[in-house]
Amino acid sequence: MNQQPHHSHKLIWLLALFFGLPFFALLLKLLTPEAAIWLHLIDTVLPTYLTQSLLLLFWVAWGTLIIGVSTAWLIASYSFPGHRYYQWLLILPMSMPAYIVAYAFTWWLDVAGPLQSALRAMSGWSFNDYYFPNIRSFGGAVLVLTLVLYPYVYLLARASFQQQSKRLLEAHQLSGGKPKTFFYRIALPLARPAIFGGLALVMMETLADYGTVQYFGVNTLTTGILKTWFGLASLSGAAQIACILLVMVILIMLLEKVWRGQSKYDVANSSIQSHVKPALSGHKRWLASFWCLSIITLGFFLPLLLLFIMALKSQISNWWHEFFAVTIDTLWVAGLAALLTVTTALLLMYVKRSSQQRSLHRLIQAMSLGYAIPGLVIAVGVTIAFGWLDQVYNWIRTYFSDAPAALLFNGGFLALITAYVMRFLAVAIQPLDAAYQSIKTNLDEASLLTGKNNAQTFRHIHLPLLKSSMWTAMLLVFVDLLKELPATLVLRPFNFNTLAVKAYELASDERLADAAIPALSIVAVGVIPVLLLNQRINAAHDNNA
Amino acid sequence: MTTTLKLNSIAFTYEHQPVLNDISLTVKTGQIACLLGPSGCGKSTLLRLIAGFEKPQAGEIYIADHLVANQQQATSPQNRQVGMLFQDLALFPHLTVAENITFGLHKLNKNKQQQRVDELLELCCLQAFSSRYPHQLSGGQCQRVALARAMAPRPKLILLDEPFSSVETGLQSQLVHEVKTMLQADNSTALWVTHSLDEAFAVADQMGVMLGGQLLQWSKPNKLYENPEHPDVIRFLNHANLISCQINENGQSESSLGQFELENHQQFKHGDQVKTGINKRSIYINESEAFNATVINSVYQGGQYLVVATLSNGDAVEFFNQDNIETGHRICLKARVNQPIKSFKTN
Numbered sequence: 092m093n094q095q096p097h098h099s100h101k102l103i104w105l106l107a108l109f110f111g112l113p114f115f116a117l118l119l120k121l122l123t124p125e126a127a128i129w130l131h132l133i134d135t136v137l138p139t140y141l142t143q144s145l146l147l148l149f150w151v152a153w154g155t156l157i158i159g160v161s162t163a164w165l166i167a168s169y170s171f172p173g174h175r176y177y178q179w180l181l182i183l184p185m186s187m188p189a190y191i192v193a194y195a196f197t198w199w200l201d202v203a204g205p206l207q208s209a210l211r212a213m214s215g216w217s218f219n220d221y222y223f224p225n226i227r228s229f230g231g232a233v234l235v236l237t238l239v240l241y242p243y244v245y246l247l248a249r250a251s252f253q254q255q256s257k258r259l260l261e262a263h264q265l266s267g268g269k270p271k272t273f274f275y276r277i278a279l280p281l282a283r284p285a286i287f288g289g290l291a292l293v294m295m296e297t298l299a300d301y302g303t304v305q306y307f308g309v310n311t312l313t314t315g316i317l318k319t320w321f322g323l324a325s326l327s328g329a330a331q332i333a334c335i336l337l338v339m340v341i342l343i344m345l346l347e348k349v350w351r352g353q354s355k356y357d358v359a360n361s362s363i364q365s366h367v368k369p370a371l372s373g374h375k376r377w378l379a380s381f382w383c384l385s386i387i388t389l390g391f392f393l394p395l396l397l398l399f400i401m402a403l404k405s406q407i408s409n410w411w412h413e414f415f416a417v418t419i420d421t422l423w424v425a426g427l428a429a430l431l432t433v434t435t436a437l438l439l440m441y442v443k444r445s446s447q448q449r450s451l452h453r454l455i456q457a458m459s460l461g462y463a464i465p466g467l468v469i470a471v472g473v474t475i476a477f478g479w480l481d482q483v484y485n486w487i488r489t490y491f492s493d494a495p496a497a498l499l500f501n502g503g504f505l506a507l508i509t510a511y512v513m514r515f516l517a518v519a520i521q522p523l524d525a526a527y528q529s530i531k532t533n534l535d536e537a538s539l540l541t542g543k544n545n546a547q548t549f550r551h552i553h554l555p556l557l558k559s560s561m562w563t564a565m566l567l568v569f570v571d572l573l574k575e576l577p578a579t580l581v582l583r584p585f586n587f588n589t590l591a592v593k594a595y596e597l598a599s600d601e602r603l604a605d606a607a608i609p610a611l612s613i614v615a616v617g618v619i620p621v622l623l624l625n626q627r628i629n630a631a632h633d634n635n636a
Numbered sequence: 637m638t639t640t641l642k643l644n645s646i647a648f649t650y651e652h653q654p655v656l657n658d659i660s661l662t663v664k665t666g667q668i669a670c671l672l673g674p675s676g677c678g679k680s681t682l683l684r685l686i687a688g689f690e691k692p693q694a695g696e697i698y699i700a701d702h703l704v705a706n707q708q709q710a711t712s713p714q715n716r717q718v719g720m721l722f723q724d725l726a727l728f729p730h731l732t733v734a735e736n737i738t739f740g741l742h743k744l745n746k747n748k749q750q751q752r753v754d755e756l757l758e759l760c761c762l763q764a765f766s767s768r769y770p771h772q773l774s775g776g777q778c779q780r781v782a783l784a785r786a787m788a789p790r791p792k793l794i795l796l797d798e799p800f801s802s803v804e805t806g807l808q809s810q811l812v813h814e815v816k817t818m819l820q821a822d823n824s825t826a827l828w829v830t831h832s833l834d835e836a837f838a839v840a841d842q843m844g845v846m847l848g849g850q851l852l853q854w855s856k857p858n859k860l861y862e863n864p865e866h867p868d869v870i871r872f873l874n875h876a877n878l879i880s881c882q883i884n885e886n887g888q889s890e891s892s893l894g895q896f897e898l899e900n901h902q903q904f905k906h907g908d909q910v911k912t913g914i915n916k917r918s919i920y921i922n923e924s925e926a927f928n929a930t931v932i933n934s935v936y937q938g939g940q941y942l943v944v945a946t947l948s949n950g951d952a953v954e955f956f957n958q959d960n961i962e963t964g965h966r967i968c969l970k971a972r973v974n975q976p977i978k979s980f981k982t983n
Binding site: 531533534536537538539540541542543544551552555556 | 687688689712713714715716717718719720722724726728729730739740742743785786788789791
């Protein structure tokens, strides 16, 4: 387009510089390691952090792969009792933050918890008379993470299976293939890119998790960052571990690209899902139903039920005022950050649309990678970068006045909200990008030709057409902010709590029943976007069919 | 008559590929001019240059005698006073019919806006639909709304980018007529781009054929038809045969079909090999002379047959005949041409 909104372009470069600073800080720390700390880490804890992280990745990946693909295949290909409900119920565990499921399961399965107590009461055994698996363990972390993360694989695999044409199955049968081998020979290879896409998301979430592994005492890289930072009081050491984490995330992104390879199959065609799904026969139908039901129960209904029971047993009357205050704090910070995130995303998408500069497009693409990067890594980067900015600020301040040194960037809401925007920008970009792409550029041209300028076109054409997507983006970011734990934990100002941090603190103080109250609040809000997502997938599916 | 649009040697390249090459044309005020050409010939790009969405690498664009673009500078689209009817209409989906039409009238006061909108609603027979949204209208109604929106601010020039390419054939001729009537009723000047011959001949006061980024001819429609200035114009219009001939001592073009007076005989000398454009309707079967052609195909076209034959020199000739002729039949073809015609040098 002829008329380029140059000011917004400059703003993008400025924003990119600001958002790039934390990563630059991390990179600098990696290139200038403090040898003593580094060697100490390598000698002592780093191998453990690394192996535990890798093992966790491995097992969670397998777990989510098996659960995600099996449920997706059953739902996409067969009809069996309850399959209509399971189709969307299977997404629900996504709304459960892993650490909250961890608290609920711990409360339930602990020595003093209801299950073991009932067992002892029934059998007459006492503690140590019997073996009972300990949930607060590596295996427990694998279980919990698998149960809440498999929906990523399920959703993408299901979509892929459902898009595969019935003709493929018919062609397979006509060429002499048995129906049973269709899954391995055709359906699974075709769905591979989608499955790996889901798996990559699972792995990134696993690497980013702090709440669960910390609570279960698993020494991964994320727990390592916090231990080094606050335990050893070494921000440099923390930064170096953060760099390792960052490299792993980048590796996963590359790996996903390699796995996906050239195979960006487009199997969608007009005959999508026009066929009736065959019914499973005999005991198979009940097995399928039972499998899906067990997954949903373990990943969603059981933790939810446990949280309710815990909440009933909590001493909420003692800290009702505090809970109320924390809720208000959470809402306004999450609201403000969501607003800023969506505004930034809107600006990026506007520039992406109005500019043909490749460099700008790449820059915008890079800025939306934040979602892949663990919150703790962003937090470490922001802290270091803002430390520099504070130094500059104080240098200027003391040069012009006698005022004592003070922090402007670190330790306040600026750092927290910056980290939030960086991390969740991609969440807001996705719906806005899709919405922008559905507005044809000749609407802009038609508007310009009637004499309106770019700003007026944005206000009168873009904004009204983007409105619903902006609300969706706000909601998605808002809910993700509510759940966010590690970055908030490190960057929040003194005396400031969010619901997630409150739940974490109460759980750390062994006040699990009390932790259920903020946890339930998070889950209650978290279910909304999952249902919304499901609705949108169904709508898209109906349009295709 | 004043000139509304003047293009002077416009050139445009996109990613190092030349898209437009040395395009010059003028459109007089009140005229409907038509640019005809196959898809990909650069005609839509030319419209985008005139509208101001792209900038020419060479040449000048004048709208109502004001320079709006050259190599150095370009007036932004919103300041060119140009309206456009887009191929896919580009109606604003969140605005009603009346709001769509009002959209460009922000410089008028409320009363004047209402007056102009009412005027256009009446002109387009859309009074009953003013508060409907685009998705509640039929294809033809949407077309009229889009035209009304383009016309509303009384632009100096209206550009129409293949407005009927997505309309079913039966509706096309009716819509073409409607749009032409509306444009004329509002005394608009228009540049209309299409690949349909019927559409172009139905509306054009002035007409041109574009091929491969070049404007081959820019003239009145009848002149374009009767006196094509480029062999590719003949190929595109597909109304005549290009026959291999030789220039004889009288400066005529001569082949086994006969001898023809040339309008441009001064361009050739005796013995030159040329291609001469001979209208399909000028060719007939002469039964008294020696065979010079073999029929290779004959297709019934309602009331007559379109016959294809090859001359002894290998040229294929198409002509119309009352009766079917069997394939392989030997015939003698002649051409009857009443006025001087054009020949083109063979490459």
